[in-house]
Amino acid sequence: MSDKAAVLLLQMGGPDSLDAVEPFLLNLFSDRDIIRIGPAFLQPFIARLIAKRRSPGVERKYEEIGGKSPIRELTESQARALEEVLGDGYRCFVAMRYWKPSTMEALAAIRREGISRVIALSLYPHYSRATTGSSVNELKRVLSQSGVQFQMTYVDRFFDHPLYIDALAEKVQEGLDDFHPLAEVQILFSAHSLPQSFIDEGDPYLDHIRETVRLVMERFEGVTHHLAFQSRAGPVKWLEPSTDEMLEHLAAHQVKNLLIVPLSFVSDHIETLHEIDIEYAQEAHKLGYSRFRRSPSLNASPTFISCLADLVRKATEDHG
Numbered sequence: 470m471s472d473k474a475a476v477l478l479l480q481m482g483g484p485d486s487l488d489a490v491e492p493f494l495l496n497l498f499s500d501r502d503i504i505r506i507g508p509a510f511l512q513p514f515i516a517r518l519i520a521k522r523r524s525p526g527v528e529r530k531y532e533e534i535g536g537k538s539p540i541r542e543l544t545e546s547q548a549r550a551l552e553e554v555l556g557d558g559y560r561c562f563v564a565m566r567y568w569k570p571s572t573m574e575a576l577a578a579i580r581r582e583g584i585s586r587v588i589a590l591s592l593y594p595h596y597s598r599a600t601t602g603s604s605v606n607e608l609k610r611v612l613s614q615s616g617v618q619f620q621m622t623y624v625d626r627f628f629d630h631p632l633y634i635d636a637l638a639e640k641v642q643e644g645l646d647d648f649h650p651l652a653e654v655q656i657l658f659s660a661h662s663l664p665q666s667f668i669d670e671g672d673p674y675l676d677h678i679r680e681t682v683r684l685v686m687e688r689f690e691g692v693t694h695h696l697a698f699q700s701r702a703g704p705v706k707w708l709e710p711s712t713d714e715m716l717e718h719l720a721a722h723q724v725k726n727l728l729i730v731p732l733s734f735v736s737d738h739i740e741t742l743h744e745i746d747i748e749y750a751q752e753a754h755k756l757g758y759s760r761f762r763r764s765p766s767l768n769a770s771p772t773f774i775s776c777l778a779d780l781v782r783k784a785t786e787d788h789g
């Protein structure tokens with residue numbers, strides 16, 4: 470047995486080729502933690518229909534950002550950077566909820582290394598049953614099926630960690646530096662949307678998002694900011710206002726310079742590279758903004774990696 474600990478980074482995953490889009494969507498729409506469609510016994514059939522119907526449009530979007538999601542490479546590079554900072558006592562692994570490497574593959578790799586202590590670290594800063602909840606449920610299912618005993622610790626949120634806030638603030642500052650020094654810039658935080666029913670049932674996601682925004686804005690006193698929600702994916706009531714409505718609203722109020730700051734994701738993927746950089750940028754141009762920019766994603770930002778390292782070290786101390 471190894472005396473090292475494994476850090477298992479939990480992330481959503483994304484298609485690694487255009488052929489992977491439909492099976493990726495099938496995995497996602499089959500998961501009742503993220504979406505409930507009809508009674509449980511019917512969901513696999515309905516999920517198949519939705520995945521088939523949705524995939525041509527989604528494939529076109531992935532085609533426009535290079536033919537796949539970059540989320541695997543970006544998460545692997547976060548894992549390597551984290552390993553470097555943590556040093557000899559740790560090895561880092563990645564488990565993707567809806568694509569590769571799967572939770573099963575990740576646990577098998579940890580086992581091959583002879584490691585028995587695992588810190589499962591969700592890469593979603595804000596807790597939601599739809600994201601972290603789903604990944605942790607999957608992990609627990611696979612652990613119980615595998616029959617292998619690991620000593621597990623879970624880190625399921627870090628929306629208010631000072632180093633996460635520092636890392637975001639650095640990116641916001643980089644974004645602001647891309648405007649003329651005398652320009653009056655407003656900030657639009659754009660978080661991933663969630664059906665309102667999750668919040669009504671007690672999901673803390675919205676409170677976590679608001680707290681992150683509050684803490685970041687403590688560093689930018691005097692700058693006007695807004696919060697909106699992007700990437701709805703179905704015909705229910707989602708969090709409001711939507712990012713596209715907010716873009717229209719601000720344009721109508723003569724806002725000319727806008728920095729959009731993506732929240733809820735810690736790396737680039739289709740919703741930054743396509744939805745913001747292509748779709749919202751075109752919309753902003755039509756609406757008459759003079760300058761519309763996105764702050765860079767955290768990816769392997771050294772400050773963000775030191776946040777992850779701090780979370781891992783604290784989890785290790787707590788469970789000695």
Ligand SMILES: C=CC1=C(C)c2cc3[nH]c(cc4nc(cc5[nH]c(cc1n2)c(C)c5CCC(=O)O)C(CCC(=O)O)=C4C)c(C)c3C=C
Nearest residue numbers: 481482483503504527538540597599661663702733738739
């Ligand atoms: C079905 C409902 C969905 C809910 C609820 C939802 C919540 C949610 N998702 C993220 C983060 C990501 N979502 C991504 C893609 C994606 N999400 C949904 C659906 C829901 N998400 C779909 C159908 C897709 C696929 C793309 C599409 O069809 O439009 C991704 C990107 C993966 C990648 O390309 O790399 C991320 C990341 C959060 C944070 C969240 C709620 C809090």
Ligand SMILES: [Fe+2]
Nearest residue numbers: 481661700702
């Ligand atoms: Fe999503």
Ligand SMILES: [Fe+2]
Nearest residue numbers: 718719721722
């Ligand atoms: Fe108004």
